Each structure stands twice: as structure tokens, then as C-alpha cells.
Amino acid sequence: MSNAEESEHRRLARNLNELLQELRVAQAGVQILFGFLLSIAFTDKYSTASALVHVTHLVTVLCAAAAVALLTAPAAWHRVLFRRGRREDVVAAGSTFMLAGLGFLATAMAGTVLLLCEVVLCGWVAVLIGAVTLVVYAGLWFVMPRLVRDTSSKLGDDITDI
Secondary structure, three states, X not given: OOOOOOXXXXXXXXXXXXXXXXXXXXHHHHHHHHHHHHHHOOOHHHHOOOHHHHHHHHHHHHHHHHHHHHHHHHHHHHHHHOOOOOHHHHHHHHHHHHHHHHHHHHHHHHHHHHHHHHHHOOOHHXXXXXXXXXXXXXXXXXXXXXXXXXXXXXXXXXXXXX
């Protein structure tokens, strides 16, 4: 069946299923990261760490918590709005939540790398590696797909957003 022949109901069902599958991938990673970050505060090394490490850790935990909230919100929306004819709202909000959640996850990952590098290397090298990590995530997850989308759109390809 071509996209033109696909009914609106089927398109929304497919989009919702694809969104939920994508969320499953991201949720597992962010939940493991969140657990790891929570455990750091209970180590002996943490009690003697610098204020920079403590602040970086707190910001990173908060980013991971925001990512968990945003990446699990679409499942909650789906459950609350299940069978109420609001699938389009769930897909639209879920897509927004997912993109924001991925942004917080990228920041949490960069913060985690920064924490590790600060303990191992200290100083500006750790900050540089953390910043490069954030740039790599932003490039792979947001910039490159947008460039591909924009290039494909200019070539006349039929691209539909979720």
C-alpha cells in the first residue's frame, strides 16, 4: 500500500507504534545511566571530590531525570488517552517529548563523560572532552538528520514527519 492509499487511522497507528519503539531504545539507556549516576553519590571518592564535580554531577542527574520524564511521558499519554480518539495528540506530543528527552539525554551523557574525565584527567582537558561529547551527540542526533531531511526535501522526496 502506498502512502497515498494509507488511511489516516492506519498512518496514526503506524506513527504511534514507531514512536513507541523508538522510545523503548532511548528509555533503556537513560534509565541505566540514571541508576549509575545515582550510585556515584554513595562512593568514598565522591565525598572528597571538588565542588565542580559535585555541581556537574547534580546537573547531570537532573538532566537524566528530565530525560526519563520526557522519554516515558508518551507512554503515559497513550495510556491516559487510550481509546479516546486522541492518537494524533499522543503522536504529536510524544514526538516533541522524545526530541526534548533526547536533548536532555545528550546533555546527561556529556555530563557523565565530563565527570569521568574530571576524576581521571582534571581541568580543561576534561571540560574539552565533555564539550566534544555534547557536540558529537548533537551532531549525530539533531544536526545530521536535519541536514538529510532538508536535502531530501529539496530533492522532492516525499518525507513525512511523525
